[in-house]
Amino acid sequence: MRTRRAEYSESTRQALVDSAVDLFTERGYAGTSLDEVVKRARVTKGALYHHFSGKQALFEAAFARVETKAIESLTAVVTGDGEPWDAAVAALRAYVRKCLEPEYQRIIVHEAPVVMGWERWREAEEHFSFGLLRTAVQLLVDAGEIEEAPVEIMARLLFGALSAGASTIASSSDPKRTGREVEDAILRVLQGLRKK
Amino acid sequence: MRTRRAEYSESTRQALVDSAVDLFTERGYAGTSLDEVVKRARVTKGALYHHFSGKQALFEAAFARVETKAIESLTAVVTGDGEPWDAAVAALRAYVRKCLEPEYQRIIVHEAPVVMGWERWREAEEHFSFGLLRTAVQLLVDAGEIEEAPVEIMARLLFGALSAGASTIASSSDPKRTGREVEDAILRVLQGLRKK
C-alpha cells in the first residue's frame, strides 16, 4: 500500500519535470532559471534539490519524459503490420512529425546535444528514438529491401537528415509546402537505396 | 596610413576572438566565462565590452572566424576543375573533414544552433558552409547529374546528414573505420540520386 507521503513526493517530482519541459521548450536550457521552474511547480528550490542533483539532472529527466512519450507513439509504427518498406516509410514520416512538435524539437534535437554533450546524448538516444530508427533500417536490410550496409551509420545519417528537415519545416514561411518537399526528398533518398 | 592605435585596437580584438574560439571549442559556450577569455587575451572585461556588446556578440565573432576560415578551403573544392559529379563528391568529403576539426564541430555544428538560435544560425550559414554545399547541389542539378529537385531542401538534408556523420566519426572508438563507412554511405545516397 503506497503511502500518501510517497504519493505527494511523486506528484511534486512530476510537477517539477512538467514545468521544466514547458520552460525548456519555451526558453531553452540556458534561458530557464530554476527559480522559474520551482515557481511554476508551486514549490521551492529545496524540493528541486531533493529530487534532482542539479539543473542538468532536471534536464535529463525532462529529456527522458519527452522521449518516453515519443517512443510510445513511434514504436507501433516501426513494428506495425505491413510490408517492411511501407513500415519504414511510415516510420520516417512519423519521426519527422514528432520532430515538428515544439518540445521534441527544442529539448531533444536542439538543446540535448549541447546540454548533455554529444556523446551522452547519443548514448541516451540509443534507447529512444534513434534506437527505433535504427531498428527500422535494420528491418529493411533484413527484408532485403536495401543493400547490406552498416546499419548504425545509415541510421545516424538519416537521423541527422530528418531532424535537419524538421527544423527546416518548422522555420519555413510555408510549412506545408516545405513539409511536402522534405518528404519527397527523403523518399527519393530512400528509393535510391532500394534494391531493384 | 593606419594609426598605431587602430592597429593595437584590432590586435586586441583579434586576441579576444582567438581566445574565445579556443575556449568555446574546449568548454562550449556555457562553460566558458568571460573572465577566462579576457585573461587568456591579456586584457580586462572593459576591453571586451568595448569591442563586443556581450557574450553572444563575442560568440558570433568566433563563429564568423571559424566559418570564414572554413570556406577559404572549401570554396576551391566546390568550384574547382573537373566533372560536376567529382567536384560534388570532393566537396562532400571536404566538408566531412572540416566537421571533424574540433573547433568547427564544437562551435559551428553543436553550439551555434543553440547559442544563436536555429533560425539565426541558419541565416548565417547561408553565407558560409551551407551556402557552399547548396551551390554544390545546384551545380549537380544544373549539369543534369541528378533529377530536378528543391535544391534548398536537398542541401539541408545533406547538411544535417554530413554533420551527424562527422559527429559519429569524432566519437567513434575506431574513427578510421567509421570514417570509411560514413563516406561509403554518403556516396551510396548520392549515387542513388544520380540520373542513369
Next chain:
DNA sequence: GTTTCTCGCATACCCTCGGTATGTCATGAC
C-alpha cells in the same frame, strides 16, 4: 491514542559570472 522518527520540503545564504557605470591614459589631431 501518544510519542518519536523520517524525509520532503522551505528558507537563508554564498559565490560565480554576465553586464553596467565610471575613471584613466596612450595615442592622434591640431
Next chain:
DNA sequence: GTCATGACATACCGAGGGTATGCGAGAAAC
C-alpha cells in the same frame, strides 16, 4: 605643446546555480 578621443581598466551589481540548515507533515513504533 595642448586638447580630445577612444581603448581600455576597475569597481560594482544582481541573477541564478548550488549548499547548509531548520521545520513539520506523515508514518512508524509503542
